[in-house]
Amino acid sequence: MLFNSLDFAIFLPIVFILYWFVTKKNLKLQNLLIVISSYVFYGWWDWRFLSLILFSTIIDYWVGISLSKQSNEKKRKLLLWTSIFVNLGFLAFFKYYNFFIDNFIGAFSFFGMDVSANSLNIILPVGISFYTFQTLSYTIDVYRKKLKPTEDLIAFSAFVSFFPQLVAGPIERATNLLPQFYKKRVFEYNKAVNGLRQILWGLFKKIVIADNCAVYANQIFNDSDNLSGSTLAVGAILFAFQIYGDFSGYSDIAIGTSRLFGFNLKQNFATPYFSRDIAEFWRRWHISLSTWFRDYLYIPIGGSRASFTKTIRNIFIIFMVSGFWHGANWTFIIWGALNALYFLPLLLSKKNRNHLDHVAKGSYFPSLKEFAAMLSTFILTCFAWIFFRAENIGHAWAYISKIFSMSLFTIPEVRPSDVSILVIIFLIIEWIGRESQYAIEKIGLQWKKPIRYLFYYTIIFAIFWFSRSEQEFIYFQF
Template identity: 55%
Template sequence: MLFNTFTFFLFFITVFFLYWFLLKKRRVSQNILLLIASYVFYGWWDWRFLSLIVISTIVDFAIGKLIFNTTDKKRRKVLLVISLLVNLGFLGFFKYYNFFIENWILAWESFGISMNLSSLQIILPVGISFYTFQTLSYTIDIYRKKIEPTDSILSFATFVAFFPQLVAGPIERAQHLLPQFLRERKFSYKHALSGIHIFIWGLFKKVVIADTCATYVDVIFQDYGSMSTLTLMLGAVYFAFQIYGDFSGYSDMAIGLARMLGFDLMQNFKYPYFARDIAEFWRRWHISLTTWFRDYLYIPLGGSRTTLALQVRNVFIIFLVSGFWHGANWTFIAWGFLNAIYFLPLLLLKRNRVNKDNIEIVNVGQGIKTGFKILATFTITCFSWVFFRADNIQHALDYIMRMVSNKNFGIQFLSIERYNIELIAILGVFIAIEWFHRKHEHPFTGKFYLAKIILILFLTIVLGVFSNHEDFIYFQF
C-alpha cells in the first residue's frame, strides 16, 4: 500500500476520522486502532511476515523488562545477546542468507572445490531493516540504563509497528516516540495543517522528482553502452535526485502523516545536496540511520576519542556496515567503501566537523567558494551513487569506464514520455525551491505559501497522472 495511491488515501482518511472523531480523548482505544491499522498496512504486502514483527515485539518487550529488573551484569548481557540474536537472526536470514551462501560457493569454486549448497527462494520482508533497528535500540537503551521499560505492551507494539514510518523510517528511538503513545493526544488544527504541508511536499518529491527521474535512469543504466559521456553523467545525476526524492519524499510523507495523528517524528533529511563536504552530507542524509550507527556502533568502538589509527578503522567499519545494511550486494559495500575514502581526508586533517552551521552567503567571493564546495561534494556523491544503482560491480565499473573514456560527448535527448529538457527544468526549479527554503522544514512558509501549495499540488497531480507508481527504493532495504 503505497502512500501515493488512492487506496492509501482511503485507508488513511478512514483511520484519521475514526481516530480523532470516534475515539477522541480515548488514548488506549486510539492506540488499539493504530496497532490494527499498522498491521493491516503491513499485511497488505504480505500478511505472513506480520509474525516477524509480532515475535520481535514480544521478545523485546519481555527482555526489556527482564534486563531492567536484573542487577546481575552477566545475566543482563545474556538477555541483551538474546535480543540481538533474535532480531539480527531474522534480518540476517531473510536479507543475507543467499548472499553468504552464493559467495561461499564462489570462494571454494575458485580453488576448484565444488560445494553442495544451494540458495533459497527467500522473499525479503518489507522494511525489516528499519523496524529491526528501531526495536533493537529499545533493549540496548534499557541495558545502558538510558530509559526504563514500558508496562504497556499495547503502546510498545504500536511503537514498533507505527504505520507511517514502519517500512522506511525514520528509525525512531523509544525515548522519543514511545512516550507519545503513553500520553493523551489532542487534535491541533495547526499541527494537522503542518502535517498536510509536509506530506504534500514529500508527495511532490516522490511523484514529480523521483518517479520522473526513474524513467530516464532505468533506460540510461540499462543501455549505457550506447550512451554518450554527458548522457551517462546525467544518468548519475538523475539517480542522485531519484533516490533523494524517493527516500526523503517518503520520510516527509511519514512525518506529515504522523503529525496529522498527533505524533512528532524526527527530521530525516536536511537538504543533503547543499552539503559542503562529505561529513556534512552524512549529517544531513538519512539522519536517523546515521545517528543510529553513531550511537550504537561508532561510539562503542571508541568513536573519535581514540587513536587516529582506530578512528580510521572505525570510519571504515561504519561505512562498510552502512553499505551492507542497504543490501546484500557487493555494490552496496563498494558504495560504503567509497564514502569512507571520501571521509578519510577530512578525518586526517581534522576538518570533519567544520561545516556544522547553516549555509550563509554574505558576499560574492564567499558565495563562489561555497558553491564550489557544494558542487564538488555533489559530484563525488553522484559518482558513488553509480555503485548504489548498478546491478553488480562489473556493471558499475563498465558504466564509469564508458563515462570517462567515451569520445562521444553529446547529450542524447531521450523521448520517454517527456523530453529530457523538461526534466532538467523541473530539477532546476526543485533545487531553487530547496535552496531558498533551506532553513525551513518545508517550502510552504512565508509569503504566498498558499500559492506555492496550489502550484506544487497542480504539478504533482498533472505529472503524477502520467507517471508510473514506482515502489519506494528503500522498501527493499
C-alpha cells in the same frame, strides 16, 4: 500499502476519523487503533510477515521488562544478546542468506573446490531493516539504563509498528517516540495543517521529481553499454535526484502523517545536496540511520577517540556496515567504502565539523567558494551513487570507464529537458527553504491567501499532471 496509492488515500482519512472522533477520549483505544491500523497497513502488502513484527515485539517487550528486574550483569548481557540475536537473525536470514551462500560457494570455487549449497527463493519482508533497528534501539537503551522499560504492551506494539514510518523510516529512537504513546494527544489545527503541507511536499518529491527522473535514469543504466560517457554522466545525476526525491519524499510523508495524529518524528533529511563536504552530507542524509550507527556501533567500538589506525578501521567499519545494511550486494559495500575514503581526510585533519550550519545562512546566494564546495561534493556523491545503482561490480566498472572516456565530451543521446526544468525548479524551492524542517514549511506563510493557495494548488496540479502509474519507493527493497 503505498503512500502514493488510492488505497492509502482511502485508508488515511478513515483512520484519522476513527482516531480523533471515536477513540479520542481513551488513550489505550487510540494506541490500540494505531496497532490495528499499522498491521492492516503492513499486511496489505503480505499478511504473512506480520508474524515477524509480532514476534520481535513480544521478544523485545519481554527483554525490556526482564532487564529491569535483573541486576546480574552477565544475565543482563545475555538478555540483550537474546534481543540482538533474534532481531538480527531474522534480518540476516531474509536479507543476507543467499548472499552468504553464493559467496561461500564462490570462495571455494576460486580454489578449485566444488561445493554445493542451495539458495532459497526468499521474499524480503518490506521494512525489516527499519523496524529491526528501531526495536533494537529500545532494548539497547534499556540495557544502558537510558530508558525505563515499558509495561504497556499496546503502547510498545504501537511504537514498533507505527504505520507512517514502519516501512522506510525515519528510524525512531525509543527515547523519542515511545514516551509519546503514554501522553494524551490533543488535536492541534496548526500542527495538522503543517503535517498536510509536508505530505504535499513529500508527494511532489516522489511523484514529480523521483518518478520522472527514474524513467531516464533506468533507461540509461539499463542500456549503459550502448550510450556515451556524457549520457551516463546524465544518468548518474538523474539517479541522484531520483533517490533523494524518492527517499526524502517518503520521510516527509511519514513525518507529516505522524503530525496528523499528534506525533513528532525526527527530521531525516536536511537538504543534503547543498552540503559543502562529505561530512556535512552525512549529517544531512538519512539522519536517523547515520546517528543510529554512530551511537550504537561507531562510538562503542572506539569512534575517533581510538588510536590512528583504529580510527581508520572504525571509519571503514561504520561506512561499510552502512552500505551492507542497504543491500546484499558487493556494490553497496564498495559504495560504503568509497564514502569512507571521502570522509577519512576530513576526520584526520579535524575538518569534519567545519560546516555545522546551513550554507549561506541568511543570504540569498552562496559565495563562489561555497558554490564550488557544494558542486564538488555533489559530483563525488553522484560518482558513489553509480555503485549504489549498478547491478553488480562489473556493471559499475564498465559504467565508470565509459564516463572517463572521450565520449564524455560528446552531446548526450538522452536529453530530458522536461525533467531538467522540474529539477531546477525543485532545487530553487529547496534552496529557499533550506533552513526549515522541509522546503515549503514557511514558504508563502506571509503571502496573501490567494497567492499562497495558488502556490499549493500549483504543486497539487503538478503532482497529478506528472504522475505515472504507482511506483514503489526505492527503499522498500532495503
